[in-house]
Amino acid sequence: MTAAAPLISLQSVSRTYRTERVAVAAVRNVSFDIAQGEIVAVMGPSGSGKSTLMNMIGLLDLPSEGAVYLQGANVADLTEDRRSSLRARRIGFVFQSYNLLARHDAIENVALPLVYCGIARKERMARAEASLQAVGMLHRAHHFPRQLSGGEQQRVAIARALIASPLIVLADEPTGALDSRTGAEILSLFAALNRIGQTIVMITHDPGIAAQCRRTIHLHDGELVGDETQTPALAKRSAVS
Amino acid sequence: MTMLQGFQIALHALRLNPLRSFLTMLGIVIGVASIVTVFAIGAGAQLRLQEQIRSIGANVLMITPGAVYQGGVRLKDGSKLTMTESDVQAIIEQIPEIQAAAGSIAGTAQVIHEGKNWNTTINGTTTGHFMVRDWQLAAGRYFSATEEAGAGKVVILGSTVARELFAPGDDPIGAQIRIMKVPLEVVGVLDRKGPAQDDVAFVPLTTAKLRFLGSASKINRDAVAYIIAKVAADGQMAGARAEIANLLRQRHRIPAGQDDDFKVQDPAAAMEAQQGAIRTVALLLVAIASVSLLVGGISIMNVMIVSVTERTREIGIRRALGGRMRDIRLQFLCEALVLCLLGGAIGVAGGITLSMTVARMAGWVTSIDGQAIGLSLVFSIATGLVFGFYPAHKASKLSPIEALKTE
Numbered sequence: 104m105t106a107a108a109p110l111i112s113l114q115s116v117s118r119t120y121r122t123e124r125v126a127v128a129a130v131r132n133v134s135f136d137i138a139q140g141e142i143v144a145v146m147g148p149s150g151s152g153k154s155t156l157m158n159m160i161g162l163l164d165l166p167s168e169g170a171v172y173l174q175g176a177n178v179a180d181l182t183e184d185r186r187s188s189l190r191a192r193r194i195g196f197v198f199q200s201y202n203l204l205a206r207h208d209a210i211e212n213v214a215l216p217l218v219y220c221g222i223a224r225k226e227r228m229a230r231a232e233a234s235l236q237a238v239g240m241l242h243r244a245h246h247f248p249r250q251l252s253g254g255e256q257q258r259v260a261i262a263r264a265l266i267a268s269p270l271i272v273l274a275d276e277p278t279g280a281l282d283s284r285t286g287a288e289i290l291s292l293f294a295a296l297n298r299i300g301q302t303i304v305m306i307t308h309d310p311g312i313a314a315q316c317r318r319t320i321h322l323h324d325g326e327l328v329g330d331e332t333q334t335p336a337l338a339k340r341s342a343v344s
Numbered sequence: 345m346t347m348l349q350g351f352q353i354a355l356h357a358l359r360l361n362p363l364r365s366f367l368t369m370l371g372i373v374i375g376v377a378s379i380v381t382v383f384a385i386g387a388g389a390q391l392r393l394q395e396q397i398r399s400i401g402a403n404v405l406m407i408t409p410g411a412v413y414q415g416g417v418r419l420k421d422g423s424k425l426t427m428t429e430s431d432v433q434a435i436i437e438q439i440p441e442i443q444a445a446a447g448s449i450a451g452t453a454q455v456i457h458e459g460k461n462w463n464t465t466i467n468g469t470t471t472g473h474f475m476v477r478d479w480q481l482a483a484g485r486y487f488s489a490t491e492e493a494g495a496g497k498v499v500i501l502g503s504t505v506a507r508e509l510f511a512p513g514d515d516p517i518g519a520q521i522r523i524m525k526v527p528l529e530v531v532g533v534l535d536r537k538g539p540a541q542d543d544v545a546f547v548p549l550t551t552a553k554l555r556f557l558g559s560a561s562k563i564n565r566d567a568v569a570y571i572i573a574k575v576a577a578d579g580q581m582a583g584a585r586a587e588i589a590n591l592l593r594q595r596h597r598i599p600a601g602q603d604d605d606f607k608v609q610d611p612a613a614a615m616e617a618q619q620g621a622i623r624t625v626a627l628l629l630v631a632i633a634s635v636s637l638l639v640g641g642i643s644i645m646n647v648m649i650v651s652v653t654e655r656t657r658e659i660g661i662r663r664a665l666g667g668r669m670r671d672i673r674l675q676f677l678c679e680a681l682v683l684c685l686l687g688g689a690i691g692v693a694g695g696i697t698l699s700m701t702v703a704r705m706a707g708w709v710t711s712i713d714g715q716a717i718g719l720s721l722v723f724s725i726a727t728g729l730v731f732g733f734y735p736a737h738k739a740s741k742l743s744p745i746e747a748l749k750t751e
């Protein structure tokens with residue numbers, strides 16, 4: 104293995120869901136790499152296997168065939184506990200429905216991954232404050248999710264995804280539940296994070312959003328049907344529309 | 345995740361739903377409270393019996409009236425006084441193992457000193473009574489031979505009676521008190537022997553018969569209600585019992601084949617047997633209380649299973665954010681443990697309160713037993729572990745992806 108292994112590498116990855124009657128091939132023979140510092144949009148119609156793919160990149164699921172490599176290591180060779188602890192330290196999730204814990208305030212939510220990194224409460228709180236500050240939500244630190252707007256909840260969720268300084272942030276339709284203006288704000292937050300080097304993979308239905316990402320991967324019926332890298336100039340023009 | 349973090353998360357979750365948490369632990373609370381109370385009452389009863397055994401004195405035999413036949417009908421034990429002062433005399437003189445013996449008659453009466461009065465047991469007996477029971481004086485003297493022979497107007501007070509009739513610092517010795525209008529001089533105050541024993545006033549047997557109890561029709565001039573006798577050594581108890589029985593059968597002219605009209609008892613041995621019985625009953629009650637603990641455990645398991653289902657999404661989120669299966673298990677196990685420990689602690693507090701209330705209201709002696717408290721807390725922890733394990737295990741086995749999809 105060379106030192107310059109890509110951050111993420113998918114090699115002939117398939118994922119088949121087997122129920123009693125049928126086998127659904129949600130992802131079929133997909134291969135691509137994601138390098139450090141990229142921002143990648145994943146597009147495709149509903150049911151095309153985007154979330155399934157994302158779960159495998161995020162170590163929540165394993166391929167039925169093929170392999171996912173994280174920094175050169177086949178994730179299937181790791182123990183479930185090791186994958187969990189990599190999720191805590193190396194991966195940040197952002198969900199369409201925010202997935203904040205309703206019974207904890209914003210700062211507790213943001214600090215949650217650090218609980219599973221074995222970090223003491225005092226440091227957790229200090230780092231959660233810094234993370235909230237980074238997404239402009241420090242003034243809502245002690246608000247509960249129900250006291251926050253959708254956009255604010257998603258910012259808190261992004262602060263949570265960032266807290267452990269992950270290798271990669273995985274966002275599954277992060278703007279899907281937001282109006283277009285709020286969605287644009289969240290998107291520029293991701294863009295800003297990417298400018299300072301954060302690797303991001305984002306599922307979206309919105310071509311306008313995808314256009315702002317330098318690279319777009321297209322899925323159809325579980326198959327990779329397109330992987331294009333736009334020129335920055337084009338990306339800029341799309342951002343205006 | 346550490347144990348401490350597990351407990352913090354558990355406390356947080358339980359605080360959000362205090363009523364539900366409390367109801368969940370109620371079974372444990374009741375179970376532990378009953379165990380602590382039963383132990384306290386049982387231990388109290390044991391203590392009281394031990395005190396009584398001690399207060400009777402070592403190697404004491406007690407002779408009480410037995411069944412009497414009148415025209416072929418067996419009357420209730422003790423319905424007729426069958427023993428006499430000459431029986432006492434004969435026991436002392438003819439049975440070498442007997443060190444001392446005394447007959448008594450007793451009743452209750454009001455004792456009065458100046459403004460104060462007190463209702464107590466009046467025991468008419470001889471100085472031998474104190475010898476049998478190894479009962480020392482705190483002040484004054486026992487009865488003199490002349491007082492015993494001539495119905496002297498003297499009284500020896502138990503410490504409770506002395507305390508009730510005399511102000512502290514007021515010397516009872518030489519004071520005049522009255523019992524049923526008869527003035528008596530206090531010649532002695534006894535040492536303390538125990539709450540149940542100290543509430544008594546002793547007068548010479550002759551005095552009791554002549555001045556207080558003689559009017560009762562049951563009492564003939566020579567009769568005593570019971571006799572106590574002290575045997576010289578522990579090993580001679582059985583022999584002395586048999587000899588007393590023989591002697592009394594002869595003296596009462598009981599033909600062979602007919603029942604004794606008296607009973608010779610070894611009260612300490614009887615009480616020891618009673619002590620065993622109390623222990624058995626207490627154990628039985630503890631077993632019943634443990635069932636309540638079991639029910640409490642099942643109720644905790646039930647609520648935990650519901651809670652795991654309700655919080656499936658939370659579990660999914662925690663797993664996605666890096667919680668290992670064992671972290672999820674620990675979290676829910678901690679919740680069950682906190683419920684049981686808290687329930688156990690409330691139960692212990694409740695049990696202590698309850699047994700103190702019982703002690704006050706029913707006048708029973710209770711004794712809070714550190715061992716019982718420790719034991720019930722250990723039981724609570726065990727209940728939490730046993731009944732919390734399945735729900736916690738179930739929670740840890742959830743697939744994070746599926747869990748995240750639930751509403």
Ligand SMILES: Nc1ncnc2c1ncn2[C@@H]1O[C@H](COP(=O)(O)OP(=O)(O)OP(=O)(O)O)[C@@H](O)[C@H]1O
Nearest residue numbers: 120127128129147148149150151152153154155156
């Ligand atoms: N647990 C499962 N069991 C069986 N089939 C499943 C399961 N999860 C997903 N699928 C199927 O796999 C296919 C891909 O699902 P996936 O959720 O990845 O789609 P998606 O691209 O994320 O869709 P959407 O845009 O609606 O979120 C779908 O046909 C879906 O029905």
Ligand SMILES: [Mg+2]
Nearest residue numbers: 153154155275
């Ligand atoms: Mg999806």
